[in-house]
Amino acid sequence: MMKTMALLGLGFWILALGLFGGQTLHVAVNGDDGTGDGSAENPLATITAALDRAQDGAEIIVGPGEYTGRIRLRGNFATPVTVRAAVPYTALLRHNGTVITCYTGVGIRLEGFDIAHDGPGAAGLVIQIQDLRSTDTPGGNDPTRNITIENNIIHDSYNNDLLKINNGARDITVRGNLFFNQQGSDEHMDxxxxxxIVIEDNIFFNHFEGSGRPNGNDTSSFIVVKNSGELAVNRNFTIRRNVFLNWQGSTGSHFILFGEDGKPFFEAEEALVENNLMLGNATHVMRAAFGVKGSRNITFRNNTVHGDLPALAYAMRLNREGNNPPVENVHFYNNIWSDPTGTMGAGNSGANDFSDSTAADVASFELTNNLYWNGGSDPPETGDLVNPSDDTAAVTADPILPDLTQTTLPTWLPQSLRFASGNTTIRAEFLRLVNAYGVLGAQSGAVDVADPANAAGEDILGRTRGANPDIGAFEQAPCVLIGDLNNDAVVDLNDVYLLASRWLSTESDLDADGRVTVLDLVRQGNGPTTCLGF
Structure with a gap:
């Protein structure tokens, strides 16, 4: 009887370890895949070997240093396995080809790494996620799925895209990463x-000079959604709460583009693009901030497009490519298009242009309750199909957005493990960019005038909008006088109005729990001195 009870007890603890993800495996640059057991004292050498030993819910901790060679994210985990850098951004993953492949993985989370090609001459792609699991057809009976890429610095491809998600993969989340510097006529994300697919809370920009590389003005869109392989399904995309800035690409590309290959079917379907901040701080000409080719059922709402943004068309290009069917059911609600210089869409031609769109290319669209600001001049009206005058609930007013002439880029300084701004995390840098360049002024014409029926439920910082939402990505919070707060009052980082760039110098001003006391506030720049919003 006692022996039976002991066996039952042992079985309980084995089950508990599986249920609660008690397994921890360690990887280090001095580890060994042959003799290592994954303990802190005897680590493994590669992430791939650790995944091959991992149980459901395990955590794989990767020590600082440079890891060279291809990493294969594989294994089928009902409870996701987390692969995490022990210290964010200090584990450098490098290869002269695809650095990370995930062809057969299920239930894997990759977090906290610095990922890049090792230099010129590399083979294509930095990260690729695709379905090679299904035995019937890509995306079929048992696809590669439930993969999360979060809080990584993904940069400097010397051949093709930074991140390619393709060939039937599904249920993929890309959250809170920093992307910069793809190669040639390819993308940050294909x-x-x-x-x-969910793409949220990321920063997308290019700064080739910061990596010691020439800028050829030949790169393509930051995000392209398309269907090159002509799969039966290419749908359900959410692109929200991202920051796009510092365009250095070609004049034929966009921040976000749906469709590209001229296929004789809808290349992308069922997409929501909301609460993104798109900054026109650079001098290089782009095609338009947003593009749709031969795709349908796409909603673009509560986004803020702000700055000079020299482009061939400021807001959008809706068109067919090759054998595409006409664009169908594209909706634009509660967006800000704001060029304070009065050159909205001037691009190379010198003539202002809001959109590029024709009746032959667009079967149906809706433009409702958006804000248009062209530095006090009338927004451009042209012979294109889509014009501001098509918006019967248009708001023509100054959104009072911050000046972009002295934009501090989110440049990562690997030697000092911090950004040029002084921040040490991607999330802190994201908050700085939003608060520095996306916040509505106190008398903004965008405040409380969004259409609630078509508004996003939250803003770019994830805050609930309420019954009278604002137009654009940022929801201006109500203000309270600092003098009305007790000295020990605390404010959550995500809820502070004008926190990052105008009240705190760096994230080091935060308390250990990620909050800030009112007495610690130090005014930076031109923020208001009498109120905080939360």
């Missing part, structure tokens, strides 16, 4: 023949 999302291609897949389903259920």
């Amino acid at each position: 999302v291609n023949g897949v389903e259920n």
Whole structure:
């Protein structure tokens, strides 16, 4: 009887370890895949070997240093396995080809790494996620799925895209990463023949000079969603709460583009693009901030497009490519298009242009309750199909957005493990960018005038909008006088109005729990001196 009870007890603890993800495996640059057991004292050498030993819910901790060679994210985990850098951004993953492949993985989370090609001459792609699991067809009976890429610095491809998600993969989340410097006529993200993709809370920009590389003005869009492989399904995309800035690409590309390959079917379907901040701080000409080619059922709402943004068309290009069907059911609600210089869409031609769109290319669209600001001049009206005058609930007013002439880029300084601004995390840098360049002024014409029926439920910082939402990505919070707060009052980082750039010098001003006391506030720049919003 006692022996039976002991066996039952042992079985309980084995089950508990599986249920609660008690397994921890360690990887280090001095580890060994042959003799290592994954303990802190005897680590493994590669992430791939650790995944091959991992149980459901395990955590794989990767020590600082440079890891060279291809990493294969593989294994089928009902409870996701987390692969995490022990110290964010200090584990450098490098290869002269695709650095990370995920062809057969299920239930894997990758967090906290610095990922890049090792230099010129590398083979294509930095990260690729695709379905090679299904035995019937890509995206079929058992696809690669439930993969999360979070809080990584993904940069400097010397051949093709930074991140390619394709060939039937589904249920992929890309959250809170920093992307910069793809190569040539390719993208930060190529999302291609897949389903259920969420792209949120990331920073997308280019700064080739910061990596010691020439800028050829030849790179393509930051995000492209298309269906090159002609798969049966390419749908359900959410692109929200991202920051896009510092365009250095070609004049034929966009921050976000749906469709590209001229296929004789809808290349992308069922997409929501909301609460993104798109900054026109650079001098290089782009095609338009947003583009749709041969795609349908796409909603673009509560986004803020702000700055000079020299472009061939300021807001959008809606068109067919090759054998595409006409664009269908594209909706624009509660967005800000604001060029304070009065050159909205001037691009190379010198003539202002709001959109590029024709009746032959667009079967149906809706433009409702958006804000248009062209530095006090009338927003451009042209012979294109889509014009501000098509918006019967248009708001023509100054959104009072911050000046972009002295934009501090989110440049990562690897030697000092911090950004040029002084921040040490991607999230802190994201908050700085939003608060520095996306906040509505106190008398903004965008405040409380969004259409609630078509508004996003939250803003770019994830805050609930309420019954009278604002137009654009940022929701201006009500203000209270600092003098009305007790000295020990605390304010959550995500809820502070004008926190990052105008009240705190760096994230080091935060308390250990990620909050800030009112007495610690130090005014930076031109923020208001009498109120905080939360």
